[in-house]
Amino acid sequence: MKKTLLYSMAALASIALASCTGDYDDWASPQSYPQEDAAAAYGVTVAAGAEANVTMPAEDGDVVLVSITTDNQQVSGYSLNGLTINAAGEEGAPLPLDAEMVGNDVVVNATELAKAVDQLYGSRASEPRTLDVTTDFSINLANGDAVTSAKGKTLATVTPAPLPEEDPEGYYLLGAFTTGNWDPAAPVWMEAQGDGTYKATVTTATSGANYWGIYMGSHFVSGDWDSINQGVIGSETADNAEPQGLLSYTGDPIYTATNSLVINGEGTFEITFDAKNFTYTVIRSEAMYYLVGAMNGWAASTQNMLYTQGGNVYSYTTLWEGDANLKIWDSKSLGNWDVCWGAQEDNMNYESGSLVNTGAGSMVAPTKGEYYTFTMDMNAQTYTWTKLDPATITEYTSVSLIGGFNNWDENGTEVDLAEVAPHNWYGVMTLEADSELKFRANHGWDVSWGCADKSVPLGDSYYLPIGGDNITVSAGTYAFYLNDITGEWSIVRQE
Numbered sequence: 001m002k003k004t005l006l007y008s009m010a011a012l013a014s015i016a017l018a019s020c021t022g023d024y025d026d027w028a029s030p031q032s033y034p035q036e037d038a039a040a041a042y043g044v045t046v047a048a049g050a051e052a053n054v055t056m057p058a059e060d061g062d063v064v065l066v067s068i069t070t071d072n073q074q075v076s077g078y079s080l081n082g083l084t085i086n087a088a089g090e091e092g093a094p095l096p097l098d099a100e101m102v103g104n105d106v107v108v109n110a111t112e113l114a115k116a117v118d119q120l121y122g123s124r125a126s127e128p129r130t131l132d133v134t135t136d137f138s139i140n141l142a143n144g145d146a147v148t149s150a151k152g153k154t155l156a157t158v159t160p161a162p163l164p165e166e167d168p169e170g171y172y173l174l175g176a177f178t179t180g181n182w183d184p185a186a187p188v189w190m191e192a193q194g195d196g197t198y199k200a201t202v203t204t205a206t207s208g209a210n211y212w213g214i215y216m217g218s219h220f221v222s223g224d225w226d227s228i229n230q231g232v233i234g235s236e237t238a239d240n241a242e243p244q245g246l247l248s249y250t251g252d253p254i255y256t257a258t259n260s261l262v263i264n265g266e267g268t269f270e271i272t273f274d275a276k277n278f279t280y281t282v283i284r285s286e287a288m289y290y291l292v293g294a295m296n297g298w299a300a301s302t303q304n305m306l307y308t309q310g311g312n313v314y315s316y317t318t319l320w321e322g323d324a325n326l327k328i329w330d331s332k333s334l335g336n337w338d339v340c341w342g343a344q345e346d347n348m349n350y351e352s353g354s355l356v357n358t359g360a361g362s363m364v365a366p367t368k369g370e371y372y373t374f375t376m377d378m379n380a381q382t383y384t385w386t387k388l389d390p391a392t393i394t395e396y397t398s399v400s401l402i403g404g405f406n407n408w409d410e411n412g413t414e415v416d417l418a419e420v421a422p423h424n425w426y427g428v429m430t431l432e433a434d435s436e437l438k439f440r441a442n443h444g445w446d447v448s449w450g451c452a453d454k455s456v457p458l459g460d461s462y463y464l465p466i467g468g469d470n471i472t473v474s475a476g477t478y479a480f481y482l483n484d485i486t487g488e489w490s491i492v493r494q495e
Contacts, residue, residue, distance in 0.1 A: 046152025058110035175212025293326030403437025
């Protein structure tokens with residue numbers, strides 16, 4: 001919607017001024033008023049519009065959100081410079097909204113207002129939403145002058161359109177999954193959580209873009225796309241790969257499309273649908289992630305593995321030397337640059353940021369040549385850098401493996417690991433039989449690393465709670481990782 005500038009009566013004013021005396025010589029002086037005083041100087045009132053309390057969908061497609069009035073005869077009209085809305089009382093960044101002046105009224109498109117409110121609240125629930133509305137406008141004078149950037153603040157209440165009732169038959173997924181793979185006779189049914197949310201775990205079928213959608217159970221007829229398509233829940237935006245967001249549905253009065261969503265890359269993911277708020281989240285199940293960057297020559301290598309912190313959070317602590325840059329691959333996408341994880345822009349050296357895996361740029365330590373812990377949260381898809389004090393860090397000349405596999409022999413038969421990044425050690429070894437083992441520094445027992453309870457075997461996992469007990473590992477070939485600053489370790493079975 002284009003902003004309309006009203007300079008009404010400008011021609012008439014110019015004629016009148018030509019015949020006037022000096023009575024109006026100072027009309028131009030209001031241009032010097034600060035913006036907060038401009039409206040008061042001319043008795044201008046900014047108030048909630050006639051339709052500032054509105055329930056969606058609005059009848060005529062437009063909403064009179066704000067009205068601007070005055071009795072001052074020097075004022076001939078107003079020009080709209082901009083309008084923003086925010087959730088009432090919130091300090092976050094407000095959303096700009098296209099609007100136009102119609103006489104003394106500020107009018108917005110009802111659908112765009114509804115979408116903006118959904119975005120502000122992160123929900124489509126049909127509950128009254130109170131908004132702070134800020135109107136930036138100019139006061140046009142009868143002599144042709146304007147007082148710029150006057151502002152007025154008002155309130156509005158918008159109630160989003162009613163959503164479909166929670167489907168008594170539940171909800172299911174169709175998509176590019178290893179189970180079903182868009183087979184209309186083999187849906188992935190979501191499990192009700194009892195609070196209006198539904199969850200399902202899926203494994204994607206390809207290393208590229210995996211399209212998927214949510215469907216209403218009451219419209220499911222096995223193999224019948226005509227019935228299935230009557231209950232589509234998707235995204236108004238095509239090719240939407242965001243890990244969370246708002247959803248649209250068949251017959252939606254606000255959002256006009258129900259496009260399939262996208263998960264990029266191979267992996268296992270938990271998808272959650274919130275039927276009360278009509279939102280979704282996609283969380284990658286806990287996986288293994290590897291650094292690629294200056295430290296390893298940008299090679300598709302598994303030697304620099306991040307250490308899990310639990311809850312789908314991973315970290316890597318080292319001295320970030322050289323270019324101090326990196327991107328991330330998961331174990332299923334190693335070597336595929338199209339789906340590597342990184343920053344929103346290349347060479348980002350901020351202390352925190354968002355992770356993306358399409359068109360990802362490199363992340364860079366805030367200060368090169370310093371110790372940092374790089375942490376990424378794959379649920380939130382964010383990363384942070386935490387600086388360390390080098391005075392607290394101990395240097396070791398070696399880290400090795402010792403245990404039952406060599407009869408705890410201290411006479412040269414323990415297996416040394418390679419330091420693949422400062423304070424990060426790596427090696428591959430085959431255990432011919434089940435064994436207890438530990439990591440130790442400098443071929444001695446002054447410093448060693450193990451698990452919290454040796455009665456808990458490693459099993460199918462690749463890490464255990466850190467402690468001083470022996471680690472119980474079954475026979476097989478493993479990659480061993482240890483960080484001697486944090487004491488974190490991983491033992492990953494090789495295929």
